[in-house]
Amino acid sequence: MVILERAVKFEEVDAAGIVFFARFATYAHEAMEDFFSQLDGGYVRLITERRLGLPAVKLETDFLAPLRYGDVIRIETSVAKLGRRSAVFVYELKRKADGVLASRMRHTVVFSDLEAMQSCDMPPDVRAAFEAHVVE
Amino acid sequence: MVILERAVKFEEVDAAGIVFFARFATYAHEAMEDFFSQLDGGYVRLITERRLGLPAVKLETDFLAPLRYGDVIRIETSVAKLGRRSAVFVYELKRKADGVLASRMRHTVVFSDLEAMQSCDMPPDVRAAFEAHVVE
Amino acid sequence: MVILERAVKFEEVDAAGIVFFARFATYAHEAMEDFFSQLDGGYVRLITERRLGLPAVKLETDFLAPLRYGDVIRIETSVAKLGRRSAVFVYELKRKADGVLASRMRHTVVFSDLEAMQSCDMPPDVRAAFEAHVVE
Amino acid sequence: MVILERAVKFEEVDAAGIVFFARFATYAHEAMEDFFSQLDGGYVRLITERRLGLPAVKLETDFLAPLRYGDVIRIETSVAKLGRRSAVFVYELKRKADGVLASRMRHTVVFSDLEAMQSCDMPPDVRAAFEAHVVE
Numbered sequence: 096m097v098i099l100e101r102a103v104k105f106e107e108v109d110a111a112g113i114v115f116f117a118r119f120a121t122y123a124h125e126a127m128e129d130f131f132s133q134l135d136g137g138y139v140r141l142i143t144e145r146r147l148g149l150p151a152v153k154l155e156t157d158f159l160a161p162l163r164y165g166d167v168i169r170i171e172t173s174v175a176k177l178g179r180r181s182a183v184f185v186y187e188l189k190r191k192a193d194g195v196l197a198s199r200m201r202h203t204v205v206f207s208d209l210e211a212m213q214s215c216d217m218p219p220d221v222r223a224a225f226e227a228h229v230v231e
Numbered sequence: 232m233v234i235l236e237r238a239v240k241f242e243e244v245d246a247a248g249i250v251f252f253a254r255f256a257t258y259a260h261e262a263m264e265d266f267f268s269q270l271d272g273g274y275v276r277l278i279t280e281r282r283l284g285l286p287a288v289k290l291e292t293d294f295l296a297p298l299r300y301g302d303v304i305r306i307e308t309s310v311a312k313l314g315r316r317s318a319v320f321v322y323e324l325k326r327k328a329d330g331v332l333a334s335r336m337r338h339t340v341v342f343s344d345l346e347a348m349q350s351c352d353m354p355p356d357v358r359a360a361f362e363a364h365v366v367e
Numbered sequence: 368m369v370i371l372e373r374a375v376k377f378e379e380v381d382a383a384g385i386v387f388f389a390r391f392a393t394y395a396h397e398a399m400e401d402f403f404s405q406l407d408g409g410y411v412r413l414i415t416e417r418r419l420g421l422p423a424v425k426l427e428t429d430f431l432a433p434l435r436y437g438d439v440i441r442i443e444t445s446v447a448k449l450g451r452r453s454a455v456f457v458y459e460l461k462r463k464a465d466g467v468l469a470s471r472m473r474h475t476v477v478f479s480d481l482e483a484m485q486s487c488d489m490p491p492d493v494r495a496a497f498e499a500h501v502v503e
Numbered sequence: 504m505v506i507l508e509r510a511v512k513f514e515e516v517d518a519a520g521i522v523f524f525a526r527f528a529t530y531a532h533e534a535m536e537d538f539f540s541q542l543d544g545g546y547v548r549l550i551t552e553r554r555l556g557l558p559a560v561k562l563e564t565d566f567l568a569p570l571r572y573g574d575v576i577r578i579e580t581s582v583a584k585l586g587r588r589s590a591v592f593v594y595e596l597k598r599k600a601d602g603v604l605a606s607r608m609r610h611t612v613v614f615s616d617l618e619a620m621q622s623c624d625m626p627p628d629v630r631a632a633f634e635a636h637v638v639e
Contacts, residue, residue: 105532105550106387108380110278110436111345115378116287117256124253124513139573142246142513151252154292161286161348164382165547209247212297241396241414242523244516246572251514260377275437278377300518301411382550383617388559389532392525414518423524426564433558433620481519484569 097172097228099129103164113161123186123200126170133224149204160197167191173230180214181205182225233308233364235265239300249297256290259322259336262306269360285340296333303327309366316350317341318361369444369500371401375436385433395458395472398442405496421476432469439463445502452486453477454497505580505636507537511572521569528562531594531608534578541632557612568605575599581638588622589613590633
């Protein structure tokens, strides 16, 4: 499990006064980027130099409790499934102050060559990053 | 079915050059707002004056084809399920130019009193808007 | 003068309940894109096929009245200055309901070759678009 | 001078491949929020509990060099002017890797009671925060 903490930002709420629901996918992406800080050069180098990426094929989000400006979010990231070319991340977003689970997300990605825009096998360092965090 | 067309905006792409995956939920929300233009005063009056809303409890997104700057998106919105206090929207996002299905989303909402932040029954005009677009 | 009307979106407000100040630059960009709908293929073709663009070198924004969810914005775009390689757009953002001026923006752009990332002369159709809307 | 470092995020670029110009105002706001971490409870408590805020009346941005995904931005915040109810922040945004100045921004704010939406005098802790960073 990899843990990322970040505060809700001033502009992330909507006209109902709670975090806009599309922002949860942004949080998921931040958690994934952070997950790959395990790699040399991180997610940035993966995308910009190695030209490898992990486009989403599926994202399932359960919204369990609202988040508000002022909340700090604790995102717990783990790997629920690992294939040769695909993987499923699970993110649990908790309000840090009281531990309430605000959202659970399942994020299925396919490892891809961004030049060819085609799936490909994961290189060993990416596979190792995933394997270190697979849960049953 | 309610149809909304809108162009991908200049800032909606990401560093991989395709529409950022969190934007799809924003598109879904736009389609929902547009869906409620059937109501007197629309979604705006529902939220700001009547203080009623439809917080998401679940959002499932399948990403089937990438979208790019320059694409016009055609969003087809229908209602897959209608309960007393909840409903399931289905959005099909197609590239207008070639009709390719870029994403299918299922969006479960619970009708709520925004002051009490508690679920409540739908008023007749909201129910009628849903009923007009229920599909099997 | 070119006029664009668009509603404030649900997610464009901030935790103070008014439109987040960075959104005004987004509105300016939308107005500029709309301004170039005069061109064959519009702003999209200019950027993606012709690989010409107008990076900002300066943006000055006066915030005169807050905007809120539910407001429709009327953006009046004109050209305050026109050089060989640069131009200054002026945007006046008004609340449509009462005509109140919410913001005035001056946006200085330099016409550029996006491949070389270097300034260049404007092609005739771009110049003609500007000239049609120059004001004293 | 207060210094904030943050990486450009995956979704902050536009279809021209550089950071979208409206994002610079978002960076300015982050720097301002960070500036007020000097206060007890920070900017969050100022806004949500004390109901005091600093709406912008003017924002002037010079764009001097493009920023890209992968860049880390170093934002240097100082106070150029301090009145009884208003202040001018200056932000210098530098690319951390090479120190190149990407943007300089002047941000004029008016201290306000958010309930009355009216300007008011700054409380002593806010004034002290400003005074600690006034530059000639």
